[in-house]
Amino acid sequence: MNSLVLWALVVGVLPLFTFFILFLGGKKLPRRGDWLAITFTGISFLISLFLFLHIWQKEVVHVRFPWFELGGAGNQLVAFTSGIYLDNLSVLMLVIVTFISLLVQVFSVIYMHGDWRYHHYFAYLGLFTFSMLGIVLSDNLLLLFIFWELVGFSSYLLIGFWLEKDSATNASKKAFLFNRVGDIGFLFGIFVLYTFFGTFDLQILKDLVSGAIAQNNGFIFPNADGQTLSYTLLTLAGLGIFCGCVGKSAQFPLQVWLPDAMEGPTPVSSLIHAATMVAAGVYLLSRCFPFFTEDALLVIAIIGAVTALLGAIAACGQNDIKKILAFSTISQLGYMVMGMGVGAHDASLLHLVTHAFFKASLFLNAGIVIHAVHHAVAHYEADEFVDAQDIRNMGGLRKVLPLTFYAYIPATAALIGLPLFSGFLSKDAILSGAWAWAGYKSMGGNSLYYLIPVGGFSAVLLTAYYMARHCFYIFFGKNRLEIKPADYRHTPTKEASWLLLVPVLLLALFSIAFFFSPNPFDAGSSWFFQGLSLKQLLGSTTGLTGNMVNHITEYLHASSFIHVLTGIISVGLALVGIFIAWRNYQKASLKTNEELFAGQTGVLKVAHQHFYLNNFFENIFIRPFLSFSQEVAIFDKDIIDRSVNAFGKMMVILAKVIGWIDRKLVDGLVNFIAWLAGLIGKSGRLMQNGKIQSYYIFSLFGLILLILYILAF
Numbered sequence: 001m002n003s004l005v006l007w008a009l010v011v012g013v014l015p016l017f018t019f020f021i022l023f024l025g026g027k028k029l030p031r032r033g034d035w036l037a038i039t040f041t042g043i044s045f046l047i048s049l050f051l052f053l054h055i056w057q058k059e060v061v062h063v064r065f066p067w068f069e070l071g072g073a074g075n076q077l078v079a080f081t082s083g084i085y086l087d088n089l090s091v092l093m094l095v096i097v098t099f100i101s102l103l104v105q106v107f108s109v110i111y112m113h114g115d116w117r118y119h120h121y122f123a124y125l126g127l128f129t130f131s132m133l134g135i136v137l138s139d140n141l142l143l144l145f146i147f148w149e150l151v152g153f154s155s156y157l158l159i160g161f162w163l164e165k166d167s168a169t170n171a172s173k174k175a176f177l178f179n180r181v182g183d184i185g186f187l188f189g190i191f192v193l194y195t196f197f198g199t200f201d202l203q204i205l206k207d208l209v210s211g212a213i214a215q216n217n218g219f220i221f222p223n224a225d226g227q228t229l230s231y232t233l234l235t236l237a238g239l240g241i242f243c244g245c246v247g248k249s250a251q252f253p254l255q256v257w258l259p260d261a262m263e264g265p266t267p268v269s270s271l272i273h274a275a276t277m278v279a280a281g282v283y284l285l286s287r288c289f290p291f292f293t294e295d296a297l298l299v300i301a302i303i304g305a306v307t308a309l310l311g312a313i314a315a316c317g318q319n320d321i322k323k324i325l326a327f328s329t330i331s332q333l334g335y336m337v338m339g340m341g342v343g344a345h346d347a348s349l350l351h352l353v354t355h356a357f358f359k360a361s362l363f364l365n366a367g368i369v370i371h372a373v374h375h376a377v378a379h380y381e382a383d384e385f386v387d388a389q390d391i392r393n394m395g396g397l398r399k400v401l402p403l404t405f406y407a408y409i410p411a412t413a414a415l416i417g418l419p420l421f422s423g424f425l426s427k428d429a430i431l432s433g434a435w436a437w438a439g440y441k442s443m444g445g446n447s448l449y450y451l452i453p454v455g456g457f458s459a460v461l462l463t464a465y466y467m468a469r470h471c472f473y474i475f476f477g478k479n480r481l482e483i484k485p486a487d488y489r490h491t492p493t494k495e496a497s498w499l500l501l502v503p504v505l506l507l508a509l510f511s512i513a514f515f516f517s518p519n520p521f522d523a524g525s526s527w528f529f530q531g532l533s534l535k536q537l538l539g540s541t542t543g544l545t546g547n548m549v550n551h552i553t554e555y556l557h558a559s560s561f562i563h564v565l566t567g568i569i570s571v572g573l574a575l576v577g578i579f580i581a582w583r584n585y586q587k588a589s590l591k592t593n594e595e596l597f598a599g600q601t602g603v604l605k606v607a608h609q610h611f612y613l614n615n616f617f618e619n620i621f622i623r624p625f626l627s628f629s630q631e632v633a634i635f636d637k638d639i640i641d642r643s644v645n646a647f648g649k650m651m652v653i654l655a656k657v658i659g660w661i662d663r664k665l666v667d668g669l670v671n672f673i674a675w676l677a678g679l680i681g682k683s684g685r686l687m688q689n690g691k692i693q694s695y696y697i698f699s700l701f702g703l704i705l706l707i708l709y710i711l712a713f
Contacts, residue, residue, distance in 0.1 A: 015041060015126040019126040022036070026118075029119070034108075055090075088531040090137060094133065121161060131151040132147075132276045152179045162265070183247060185243025185244065196227065205290075231293060238293060246303065278329060283352070289345055301341025305456060309331075310334075317600060320389045321391050325359070327610075335348075347529070350425065358423060361507030395479040407501070417570055417574055422513050422516050425513055438452055469584065
């Protein structure tokens, strides 16, 4: 076995060891096992770096192992394999997952200190990290799906970690169930591909698809013995796989679970909803990109653009700091999915990488802010409860938390997409790809395809607005509750603990564009961008959508104007959004608390309610299903149960009747026969008296009876 594969197995197994050790015996360990978890994750991160340096743009390592066998046609056994696949994308994801998991665990030492299930928290983080690493390392769809479901289960445990809160347990159930809806489609796509190609192995599937020849109503696959697969069925298979992404990456219309998932601890939000779990859907699209037809990619692009726009609009109407970031995550995931749909595969993956760092930084910074505000005031004015996560209860915190402020600003600038920050590189690449794709698709005369990049540019404006707005509320002006720095009981006049600050400062550094590209204005010069291209990951861009991807790539390489134009437009829109946020903040700063906390109206109310999607699902699906369930329960109780009980009573009565018949008739008849046999036996015994005279008399008597019988008949 290749030694690199052994190291990859170690990377994946160490977090699993963490889970078992802490879950079973964490209470007995020093500090309840937190530093053990951090040590194991740190080792995984170092090994991931080692693998990255050995694999990145140097080689691809793929090792398969026998897994199981099933009976096939003609009583022949079909062998299934599992394996480890290491390429540029997988080793990069290994580094991202282990690095951010390590920082989140270090951050959690202070943030979760004193929690009564402290060791379980770190155990669940280990299980989640193991599950994500399993997705990254899997070489076939079946194994990937197993880890996919395990990620869903571990996120369920983490979102509902504070199980004493009904809101947390409800949010965990909601996330779990909505993800299962998408996973049904994922299974459908997997089974369609297996039914036709007879394998789950991703590399084999890519090889089979690479030689596809388009025909009128389908594709011929010479590598699959010249079989023909319907274009419609292949499109549906691709959309089925995309359904898994819709659920896990919170795309329209299944995105409603992600804002509620903010009920979990803030470090969990940083790990799950910024860098890893929600990015798994985009990772899946990348791995399965060769299987998507142009129609499937069109649907993916539309869903991504709609999600990006709706998420941004919804974020504009939020006042909870974590929900603003949650809707921002939905919007940014929409960008990534849109990038995949328009064929900007490398740009989408680059945005996945940059987003992982700056969004994790924002969530952890939000945790510091919430921690500070929560410890400053638990109640305000006559025991009136104060929401520590409402940005309207903040203000002026840059003076109290200066390092947090300096870490927050670069991450915010990266999310907005300002030049010199990482988000500018990836967003510009996605928008440029969307523009080129719209030009390619519009060659037939239909300009509606330009709505996709227009939606992306609109989201840029809105992103700048809501991110600038919440930064102004948190760090600038005066605190709305008139809290002075000296009033912060647990953080009097100093910053948060260094265990909280080090992770956010490191992540803030990775929000700067120079870490990703020597030219902060050109994503094409990024060392990550080239390594994540389809040509680098697949060896070629041929396949079901090879012509489209090749055309877009050539168009972008041939024209630098489109990059310049999209960059100017996006930066201009971002500056406009920041200016509008500043003007609105100035107006809000003049309002009284009563005016500021007054209910929202119009578009903002609709945005705050997330377009009433929760109400839609509640009224269209949940309530009718619950009503149906209640009716079924009533039918079960009143009809089924009564019928079963009545039948049971009838059986008892019948059993008693049968028992009486058995005792009185059957047993009586048997007893009578036995008595009669005994009587006959006794009578026969009287004849056997040992006197020969009696024997002669009986013989004579029998002879007389025989003669009389003959005479009579």
